[in-house]
Amino acid sequence: MNRESLMRKRLGFAAVVALLALLLAPVPATARTDAGPPVTVPALTDWTAETGSYAYGSRTRLVAESAAERRIAGTLADDLRSAGHRRITVVRGGARPGDIVINIRPSRSALGTEGYELHAGTSLSITGATETGAFYGTRTLLQLLAQGDRIPAGRTVDVPRYKERGVGVCACYIHISLPWLENLVREMAYNKLNQLLVELKVKSDAHPEANTWGYYTKDEIRQLVALGDKYHVEIIPEINSPGHIDPWIENRPDLQLTDSDGDKQPSRLDITRQAAFDYYTSLMDEYAQVFTAKSWHMGADEYMLGSDFAKYPQILNYAREKYGSDATPQDAFVDFVNRVHDYAASKGVGLRIWNDGLTGANTVPVKTDTTVEHWLNVAVKPSALIAQGYAVMNSAYSLYLIRGGFHSDTESLYDQSWDPRSFEGEKLASSKGVTGAKISLWPDNGRGETENEVAVRLWPALRHVAQATWGDPHPDATYAKFVARGTAVGHAPGWRDLTRVPVADGTYTFGRSFTASVQRTADGYVNLRSASGCLAISGGKLTLNVPLQPGVEATWDTCDATNTLQRWEPEPVAGGYRLVNAITRMALTVTDDGRIVQYPPDQRTPAVWHLS
Incomplete structure (x- = not known):
């Protein structure tokens, strides 16, 4: 009798199908086939694998008792929400399966001021001797959850080499x-x-x-x-x-x-x-x-x-x-x-x-x-x-x-x-x-x-x-x-993609000031092109090759794709957009005589252009 026939006889066909599906299932992104440590940055150098996995789900709570533990839990809750893991409740009391427990134990002096222990099982616990240590444990947890809601069961003690x-x-x-x-x-x-x-x-x-x-x-x-x-x-x-x-x-x-x-x-x-x-x-x-x-x-x-x-x-x-x-x-x-x-x-x-x-x-x-x-x-x-x-x-x-x-x-x-x-x-x-x-x-x-x-x-x-x-x-x-x-x-929860441009490519009239073609640049800004050239900050005294003086006038220069001073950030505000130069980081404003000049926003109120 071959192995498959024996398995059918002992377990029944439905059980065999379920078992084979489990054996052939892909390994989670956070687990290595050699039961090595899950993937993190920095890498975990101390990992003891255990049987099973921790599952983050809809009933997961954050368990924290002391004020310091609740601060760490509150930050973690904010970051979980930012990372798309829904709002999670911070509670006191005993943990149940699926919960995340934050512990600060000063007696765990071997962890130092920044080390932590993370243990994943039916629930997941993070323990530090200090608030900072427990915080770093939550960073590891966030990295693991960025790769999936299941974390292989195991334990790590993670302590930095340099302060x-x-x-x-x-x-x-x-x-x-x-x-x-x-x-x-x-x-x-x-x-x-x-x-x-x-x-x-x-x-x-x-x-x-x-x-x-x-x-x-x-x-x-x-x-x-x-x-x-x-x-x-x-x-x-x-x-x-x-x-x-x-x-x-x-x-x-x-x-x-x-x-x-x-x-x-x-x-x-x-x-x-x-x-x-x-x-x-x-x-x-x-x-x-x-x-x-x-x-x-x-x-x-x-x-x-x-x-x-x-x-x-x-x-x-x-x-x-x-x-x-x-x-x-x-x-x-x-x-x-x-x-x-x-x-x-x-x-x-x-x-x-x-x-x-x-x-x-x-x-x-x-x-x-x-x-x-x-x-x-x-x-x-x-x-x-x-x-x-x-x-x-x-x-x-x-x-x-x-x-x-x-x-x-x-x-x-x-x-x-x-x-x-x-x-x-x-x-x-x-x-x-x-x-x-x-x-x-x-x-x-x-x-x-x-x-x-x-x-x-x-x-x-x-x-x-x-x-x-x-x-x-x-x-x-x-x-x-x-x-x-x-x-x-991936990136940290709350990280913003600053290369997103809020204005689609096209030709726009900027209030009563000018009409220009808006073209996105590869690094997430825009060029403003008109029949006279590309809008740029190019005059004034240069410091580190940049015109940093307030009041320098924006001019229409010969278009040059490599000229970073011709790149602009359209900043959405009520009523329209501000234009901030990608290099000088100053916003444009319009003088009484109609000139367009750069100024720090706390020195001169930036112009707000309605684009049509």
């Missing part, structure tokens, strides 16, 4: 839209990144002369920081100093460093003047009104970029007066860093700086509780900084995405099994003293790419650094498989 896992964004000259930054925060949390450095300008009440374009209002920053707090992403502010400070002092020549020829240097702060220090710390005080982070980044990079201390003899004189005849100009620089350190410390905030200013030419050391972010290979290596007692973060240039320029080669880094011990110029044998790593977005050629184009390169790099800082830097045999892992988990 700092981040992204740095310079919105310091070229404005980046708030929705784009909000997308970034959500994606970071979804992939368990916890630190966002933002070098940007907050509109100043104390120093209105500094409010040239590129700033964010305090309400905008409060909104961003609140999102970061909700998603356990610490948003650390930076005002670069004493170099690269021209966005702040271009209208303050009294604070600019003067060279030996008598020329003012608008990108360099005069560190020998008390007024310069007072100005800088007053900006720190204003930022403290909107940022909640316990770190402050002062930059401190490239102070003498394109010059040298010999052009500024007053700096050496200052150093010798303060530290003696053997002092160097570098000591004056370190003195400024240490004074900012002490001011931040008096407010309960730690200081962070870039590494390239620490050349070894100083006799005065930087305070050792300063975190050094290493991005450039200079004389003082990471190993030496760690030996001197500094905490060092890997912000390697190989992890940079420069707008319109160099892009991190994520595939090559993945194939090399890159991890945070691999600095520019040195690879460490141990991770001791290394806080973690981050990728950095810099706008060196501001018009080279739109922010939507930057995002295309960003998401794979973001997932890679998340993987390399949380767990095994090479969880899949090939980079293609690692990319597929990211595709499987």
Whole structure:
């Protein structure tokens, strides 16, 4: 008797059909045929498979008792709804099959401050020693549910290898839209990144002369920081100093460093003047009104970029007066860093700086509780900084995405099994003293790419650094498989597709101003074409190749598909649309004499065009 006949005899034909259907059913997307861990980013390195699966369904509830547990449950409920999993109820009391249970157990100290345990069975439980740990467990759950409502039964204990896992964004000259930054925060949390450095300008009440374009209002920053707090992403502010400070002092020549020829240097702060220090710390005080982070980044990079201390003899004189005849100009620089350190410390905030200013030419050391972010290979290596007692973060240039320029080669880094011990110029044998790593977005050629184009390169790099800082830097045999892992988990709940254009291609009359053909661009903006050319922002003084001055007139230039300054975002508002330039991020307004010019929306009310 063959096997099929025997099965029919023992079980009956209907039972055999049911059994064969079960055996031949496709394996769920979240389960591997070898009973390996479900697919997540970062990958799970500790997974014990069990029999059966957890099923998320219409009767699923969120069970949470304490206030902290209910906060985590509330955020998860919001995200489940955003991800299309319907509204879910948060309850107290015992769990029943299908429920999700949130536990915060401080006694589980082995989980650390960010680790968690997830157990999937008839119900699913997430346990952290802290609120943050439990939160990260919910990110794993969301990634699993993005692949289907059934999760293979099993248990994982998931703890990060590095405490700092981040992204740095310079919105310091070229404005980046708030929705784009909000997308970034959500994606970071979804992939368990916890630190966002933002070098940007907050509109100043104390120093209105500094409010040239590129700033964010305090309400905008409060909104961003609140999102970061909700998603356990610490948003650390930076005002670069004493170099690269021209966005702040271009209208303050009294604070600019003067060279030996008598020329003012608008990108360099005069560190020998008390007024310069007072100005800088007053900006720190204003930022403290909107940022909640316990770190402050002062930059401190490239102070003498394109010059040298010999052009500024007053700096050496200052150093010798303060530290003696053997002092160097570098000591004056370190003195400024240490004074900012002490001011931040008096407010309960730690200081962070870039590494390239620490050349070894100083006799005065930087305070050792300063975190050094290493991005450039200079004389003082990471190993030496760690030996001197500094905490060092890997912000390697190989992890940079420069707008319109160099892009991190994520595939090559993945194939090399890159991890945070691999600095520019040195690879460490141990991770001791290394806080973690981050990728950095810099706008060196501001018009080279739109922010939507930057995002295309960003998401794979973001997932890679998340993987390399949380767990095994090479969880899949090939980079293609690692990319597929990211595709499987998708984007974070609440992520917005900013490439959707709300206006169909066609010819429209924009109120009484002009008639133009609207044509969608590949990166999710539009060109506006008329018989006179394409609407563009092209005049005024250029900063990083971009006309950033308020009041610059929009003109009809020769159409050029590669010219990003000819791309516009039609922003729906009551009564019609605003037009926001894809690069300058300023909205168009119409002057009394009929000219169309760009302005920040809080300086001039943007024009609203009815399209017909």
